[in-house]
Amino acid sequence: MRTDIFENKRLGLYFHIPFCLSKCAYCDFNSSVENNAETLTRYVSALISHMESYKLCAKNHDSDSVFIGGGTPTALPEEELIRLIRAVKKTFNLTKGAEFTVEANPATVSVNLLKKLRRMGVNRLSMGLQSADNGELKALSRIHTRQDFLQSYRAARAAGLDNINVDVMFGIPYQTFDSLMKTLDFVTRLRPEHISLYNLKIEPGTPFFDERKNIKRLSADEDTELAMYVSAIDFLSARGYYQYEISNFARSGYQCYHNLKYWNCEEYLGFGVSAHSYFDGNRFSIIGNLRQYMDAVEDMTSEAPLIAENERIEDRERVGEYVMLRFRLNEGLNSMEFASRFGVSFEKMYGNKALRYVKAGFMTYKDGNYALTPRGMFVSNYILSDILEFEDLGGYIGNI
């Protein structure tokens, strides 16, 4: 067997496009409505400079996943999006068959554009449907309808995209258990390869947050949400979509390779405002201000900061991250693998607490494998904040 030393390290790449045609009322991602074509062009150029500055450090890495997300990547002018993709391919060593995802808003795509993307090497499309109920879409202030989505979806298939993700949300104002099931029925009949099912979270700084009392009143209660979640898992599984992560479901063989890198503690580089990276033992993020970002990238010699936060992940924290991230996955955490990775036993570090959750039905244990049940996943923050110690979490608060 050939040894791994001759093989390059693997690297995921993420590009953040912080522009949308309109901002949804629940969204707290870094995105804004930008109509100035010059700014869009300037931003893409900044992204290209930014990635080129990493060319050298990444020269011994093979990139096996690329994800262009947002915001709305398809809010960029077609030629700008293509210029970006071209630069990515030129700057990094993309492996053959690398997963290449572009996010798309159902209101912003055409067969023509999708065909071009397909030809450029984009092989996975992620579409934000959220709901198949037009009333619910309106409540979310989405700019598309169920019909828009259907049209875009068909266009994507016509363009030859054979790996499509559809985002669905639950906990939307006015959404009921039945309407969620109808949305899931609608989506699964289209047979996309992948479905993301997210629980709507009301985040500070969004219009939903300002209206949270109303939003909560109009949305299903927690008991219903749990029922939605558990039933959705069953429903999707019956239609051939298997849960592999808290919010992700796929037909066999179509798990999102890029997302898995996050949960597997693998390396990735993020470019653009508010993008996150895990590279060479460091986790860092890029500043969120669009102008400052472009200024900083355009003049790499300037003092202006580009990095918002940077932390070196040391041993104990690596353990903590591993536990935290593995428990997002359905397959959970294998104690053999844990021991060989860190040289200590999972049982010794966390066993007592984990067993409590096994007994209470929030976790399963089988053949050295610990995993959260659906009920456990839905309260995973609670469980993880109990199991993990401050040192596991970086000690941001605990060490003060």
Add this chain to the structure above:
Amino acid sequence: MNDNQKNIRNFSIIAHIDHGKSTLADRILEYSDCVAKRDMEEQLLDNMDLERERGITIKARAVRIDYNHKDGKKYILNLIDTPGHVDFNYEVSRSLSACEGALLVVDATQGIEAQTLANAYLAVDANLEIVPVVNKIDLPSADPDRVRSEIEDVIGIPAEGCPAVSAKTGLNIEDVLEAIVSEVPAPKGDPDAPLKCLIFDSVYNSYLGVVVYVRVIDGSLRAGDKIRLMSTGAEFETVEVGVMDPFGLKATGELSAGEVGYLTASIKSVSDTQVGDTVTLAEIPADEPLPGFKQVRSMVYAGIYPADGSKYNETKDALEKLRLNDAAFSFEPETSIALGFGFRCGFLGLLHMEIIEERLEREFNLDLITTAPSVIYKILKNNGETVYIDNPTNFPSPDEIAEASEPVVSASLIVPTEFVGGIMDLCQDRRGVFIDMKYIDTGRVELHYKLPLNEIIYDFFDVLKSRSKGYASLDYELDGYEKSDLVKLDFLLNGEVVDALTFIVHADKAYPRARKIAEKLKENIPRQLFEVPIQAAIGSKVIARETVKALRKDVLAKCYGGDITRKKKLLEKQKEGKKKMRQLGSVQISPEAFMAVLKLGDE
């Protein structure tokens, strides 16, 4: 009377809270020129920050003022400050005993209030010459004539022509000084008799030991004298003797009959020098002590626990430091299943308790959990034994009790007529027994009630204030024990009794109280992964129940773009919250939740 005594005037200032006692004291100091105005911190007499902030005087202080009378004679005026709150009635009475006269300050816009009356009666009991002073005449709504006639009608002392001043602006302050000299009698002690000094306050100082504030009644005291404290027989050698001028202690080497001053004698704790005790000479002791000494006894008890269990020793150190300076405060270690290791503390009253709590948190930077205040119940058991219970957890089971009794107070409330109905309802509701009602003037009445003390320490003040828009005032004194139908109310979380939440309550009150606290618990217990039943029980009988629903959802669904750090921070914040939680059996509860439940109000 010797010449020395002829020119001494010992006096106090008494008033209802906010009627301007401290401001008047400042003006008197200023007028008599002993403090340059620019050097003066506002309200010099109130030494503690806390006192200044709350606008009340907690500990008595005294100051000696040299006053040049316009008749050309020099007078020594000793102003002995008094605490202004019902919790400190005994201290007030001892301070008054050190004086021959008292300035009764009445707000010209408010008139007589409950503490005006209570303090005036204390002064009358101490045989003091009362000099009324009408204050705040600069305010537009001031009505000095009405207030003067009110003083005459209600208290029965002449007030016509009494000083009418504005302590704030300094208007007519000279009249007050004139009145002190002309109205307040000079002291009449015998400088040749055996020494008798009245202790009216003492303060711990880390350099000098305890500084004992005294009024020499008879005899004289010199530095180096061997003294004896008559209540305990403890003896000390005097190190320093002197007077308090506005800038601090000034050693004079000698104090004699009629004078007010201090002594130090390397005394380690203020509990050795109790207020009201008599100091005499060890060699030539007085035959009998001065009358009126009482051991101060705590009336209200509560458990104080460090919110962070590892801070036990720090809490203990802090309590010890406070006790050095406060003989009325007591504590002993106790253990609670719910709260871990802590202390059962005794206080004079609710305000005293709040002050101690606040000082612990502020001066010692401690996070505390304080259990609900409790009074001392007297239980006659079936076996003939009488026990006093200061911790509700130790309340005997019903089958052991022959007779239970609780402390009652006789309370005086002064209430504007428009609120009388609401206040009478409140007293009724708090098991009060109506004694009588008197009109003070057309606008206000004085109500007398007999009330159980445990009703007063349960948010009575707050409700009183809210039902009278802040106008009603209250004063009370302890009036013995009365038989009462008391029950012990336990709270169970997930089937386990939480000892820190146990209350003693009158049987008639048990149901509403149980329901209220159960609701509060429901609101404040963080949701757990399982349902938490809350039960309130008397013995084995459950009288109220609530349920904390299980936590269903606590998940970060999206972890966008690989932002792992955010997730870690989120978990860590949750961890921080959990760290503070107390584990009660299988239930976790935060200190904040405890406090919210324990500090509940009815309105």
